Amino acid sequence: MKKFHNKSNIYVTQIELKVEDLKRSLDFYKNIMGFKVLEEKENSLILTIDGLTPVITLKQPKDVIKKIPKRTGLYHFAILLPNRLQLGSFLKNIKEKKYPILGGANHEVSEAIYLQDPDDNGIEIYSDIDSSKWIWEDKKVQMSNSLLDYEDLLSQSENSRWNGMPEDAIIGHIHLHVDNLEKAKDFYVNGLGFDVVMEMGKSALFLSSGGYHHHIGLNIWNGIDVGPLPQNSVGMEYYTIKLPNEDMMKETINRLKKLNYKVIEKDKKVYTKDTSGNLIKLEV
Structure with missing residues (x-):
């Protein structure tokens, strides 16, 4: 997986979200989604999957306001489950708890379920189809939005129970609202070093490292x-990208500065x- x-590769590992009501968010992420609490403070908490690694940080700002529509920022962050059985178990769990989903899709490279947290932060829960079945042409991967077979997915997991996020689940990718696709493409490709692997007309781009269907x-x-x-x-404060090594970190910082992109070292x-304006933390 x-x-x-x-x-x-270059990939996403963590996200920090601003929420309106920390207690309400904790109930959702712990009791509905199945994350564990790693650290809890008065106005923030850190969630984990494996009990050791931070994955989601929730923070309640002072004078917090609800999300304003039609802005840049988070579209969704995506949790990658180890297999289709776990995805079916998650779907059964959501159905039993009567938590609403926005929909689902078969993307030819993955199967996905979409929902939102109580603050309308988008979440995708997905499992990958075996990468040997992905279709590539001229270094571009084929993805679609076919209907998800909910019944088949549920039938795969009829004898299993959702016991919270499986320990090897991870953030698989992140999807962002931007204000200009060409400018964003220059930043992520020429600045951070991602490859363009799919273009959806002139409205969306999908980028990856190492031949994945998309990390961004x-x-x-x-x-x-x-x-x-x-x-x-409320919304995303920042997300974290992991780079392979210190040399790659130095090269990336130098590249970003040369292209006149903002680098904050603190x-x-x-x-x-x-x-x-989407804030990104760079780590090795």
């Missing part, structure tokens, strides 16, 4: 030249911002 999420999705579905969310709004941590 982690063939495309290891130190030979970008779209302009909220509009062109729209602004970012206010700092005290307290031995490195951040950058894409062209739409």
Whole structure:
């Protein structure tokens, strides 16, 4: 499963979200989704899957406001489950708990279920179809939005129970609203080093490292030249990208600076911002 999420690739590992009500969010992420609490403070908490590794940080800002529509920021973050059986178990769990889903899809490279947390932060839960079955042509992967076979998925897991996130689940990818696709493409490809693996007309791009179907999705579905969310709004604070080694980190920082992209180095941590104001933490 982690063939495309290891130190030979560039990939997403963590996300920090701002929420309106920390207690409400904890109930959702722990009791509905099946994450574990790694660390809890008065205005923030860290969630884990394996009991050791931070995956999601939830933070309740002062004077927090609800999310404003039609802005840049998070479209969804995606949790990759180890297999189809687990995806079916998750679907059964959501159905039993009567939590609403937005829909599902068979993308030819994966099967996915979509929902939102209580603050309308988008979430995808998915499992990959075997990579030997992905169709590539001219270094572009074929993806679609076919109907998900819910009944077959449920039948695969009829004898299993959802016992929370399986320990080898990870963040598989992240999908972002941006304000200009070409500018975002330059940042992520020429700045961070991702490859374009699929283009959806002139409205969305999918980028990856090491031949994955996508580690990053970008779209302009909220509009062109729209602004970012206010700092005290619910939504994404930042997400983390892991780079293979220190040399790659130095090369990436130098490349970003040469292209006049913002690099923030503070307290031995490195951040950058894409062209739409999405904050990214860079780690080795």
